[in-house]
Amino acid sequence: MKYQPDGGISIPDGENELEVALESAIAGDERAFEMIYQSLNPRLVRYCASQCYGSSLDYEELLAESWISIARDISKFTGDFAGFRSWVYSIARNRIRDGVRRRTRQVKSGISLDELHDSEVTATAQRMESLIESDEAVTAIVAEIKKLPNAQSEVVLLRVVADLSIEECAKLLGKNENSIRVLSHRGLAALREALKGAGS
Amino acid sequence: MNSMNNDDFNTDPLFAPLRHFASQGDSPEMPLNIREAFRDGKKNKRRRTLVFRGLFGAGLIAIAFPTLSAAKLLPAPVQHLVEHINKTLTAPVSGLFGKHDTAATPAPTATPDPTNTPAIDPEDAAEVSATSASTSDDDQAPTAQPVAAAQPSADDDSLTSYPDGDGNYDDESNGQSASTQQVSDNSGGGDDGDDSGDSSQGDDGH
Numbered sequence: 001m002k003y004q005p006d007g008g009i010s011i012p013d014g015e016n017e018l019e020v021a022l023e024s025a026i027a028g029d030e031r032a033f034e035m036i037y038q039s040l041n042p043r044l045v046r047y048c049a050s051q052c053y054g055s056s057l058d059y060e061e062l063l064a065e066s067w068i069s070i071a072r073d074i075s076k077f078t079g080d081f082a083g084f085r086s087w088v089y090s091i092a093r094n095r096i097r098d099g100v101r102r103r104t105r106q107v108k109s110g111i112s113l114d115e116l117h118d119s120e121v122t123a124t125a126q127r128m129e130s131l132i133e134s135d136e137a138v139t140a141i142v143a144e145i146k147k148l149p150n151a152q153s154e155v156v157l158l159r160v161v162a163d164l165s166i167e168e169c170a171k172l173l174g175k176n177e178n179s180i181r182v183l184s185h186r187g188l189a190a191l192r193e194a195l196k197g198a199g200s
Numbered sequence: 201m202n203s204m205n206n207d208d209f210n211t212d213p214l215f216a217p218l219r220h221f222a223s224q225g226d227s228p229e230m231p232l233n234i235r236e237a238f239r240d241g242k243k244n245k246r247r248r249t250l251v252f253r254g255l256f257g258a259g260l261i262a263i264a265f266p267t268l269s270a271a272k273l274l275p276a277p278v279q280h281l282v283e284h285i286n287k288t289l290t291a292p293v294s295g296l297f298g299k300h301d302t303a304a305t306p307a308p309t310a311t312p313d314p315t316n317t318p319a320i321d322p323e324d325a326a327e328v329s330a331t332s333a334s335t336s337d338d339d340q341a342p343t344a345q346p347v348a349a350a351q352p353s354a355d356d357d358s359l360t361s362y363p364d365g366d367g368n369y370d371d372e373s374n375g376q377s378a379s380t381q382q383v384s385d386n387s388g389g390g391d392d393g394d395d396s397g398d399s400s401q402g403d404d405g406h
Contacts, residue, residue, distance in 0.1 A: 028242045028245070030235065030239070033230075033238050034230045037230045037234070038228075038230070041228070042223075042224060043222060043223075046222055046224070064231065064233065064234070067234045068233060068237040069237075071234050071235075071237035071238035071241055072237045072238070072240055072241040072244070073241060074238070074241060075241050075242065075244070075245040137217035137218075138217045138218060138220075138221040141215070141217060141218045141221075142218075160215070160218060160219075160222060161218075161221075161222045163222065191215075192212070192214060195214050
């Protein structure tokens with residue numbers, strides 16, 4: 001773990017440093033946890049933003065809820081850093097699914113979609129735009145990913161945006177590695193076709 | 201559809217914007233609410249550890265102290281305390297077991313058991329006590345002794361002792377034998393089979 005002389009924290013590059021930081025964070029070292037946060041947060045933000053793209057969910061709120069859960073329960077975690085990363089993404093994924101269910105209930109209970117669109121969707125879309133820095137290409141890719149079947153879309157986002165391995169994806173989604181390979185292959189191929197078609 | 205490996209994503213220029221998007225590394229400060237959640241988690245962990253240690257220690261004490269007390273390895277006051285606590289704790293349980301045993305005991309049957317010694321008639325016993333009282337006055341023997349002798353049992357040597365060559369009884373059974381003789385004399389021949397031995401002794405003795 002690298003502590004800078006001014007008290008700041010340098011984000012570790014190697015897995016070994018993150019392993020050490022994880023052990024310290026589990027033992028209760030707050031600075032080690034901050035290091036892990038700064039290492040994992042950028043990809044987690046993009047994963048949540050991509051998952052919430054096109055919906056009325058507030059990805060920042062879901063992200064904050066996920067990190068609070070992680071921070072509270074990290075002392076109970078046992079395993080290596082790869083397992084920890086899977087655990088972090090599974091928490092975020094579950095939060096997003098809970099958010100979707102909650103929103104569905106709200107719609108069913110009579111809150112009009114117009115109200116939701118007026119207030120939250122616009123705000124989320126604005127934050128999403130600011131996140132991707134108005135990059136139309138990224139927006140187009142994410143939009144195409146969301147058009148894929150749900151299983152393919154999830155695998156592609158986890159493999160591409162979250163940078164998880166086949167094994168980590170399989171563990172997280174509760175499927176075997178071969179089915180993850182097939183889903184990833186089909187999803188990326190369909191995405192390529194769609195992007196080529198859009199480009200031409 | 202073109203065949204495509206999973207690793208093609210890393211080299212395909214079509215996905216370059218998404219690769220760039222995914223790998224952007226802005227690292228903002230950790231928000232305060234997450235920091236507080238981490239501290240809460242630390243507190244909860246410490247509390248869990250303390251509770252676990254406390255329960256574990258209490259369990260160890262609960263096992264070790266009665267064992268040491270049974271082996272009499274504890275200092276006297278501590279041992280006394282442990283035994284007191286042990287009794288207090290086990291009393292309700294042993295009471296339950298006691299009740300259970302009593303309930304499980306079969307009720308006595310009305311059929312007399314031929315192996316048992318016959319019960320003494322209360323009237324006979326009263327007579328014996330009255331007679332032995334007069335005898336004890338004569339012999340200046342304790343009054344309780346004849347009463348005890350008036351309740352014979354199969355194991356009672358005084359009823360089956362025989363006189364020695366001089367016609368005297370053993371020193372220990374002198375008082376008892378005298379009273380027994382009187383019992384047999386006073387009871388007469390009513391109890392033929394049962395008191396036959398006694399009456400014969402009495403006859404021999406006199």
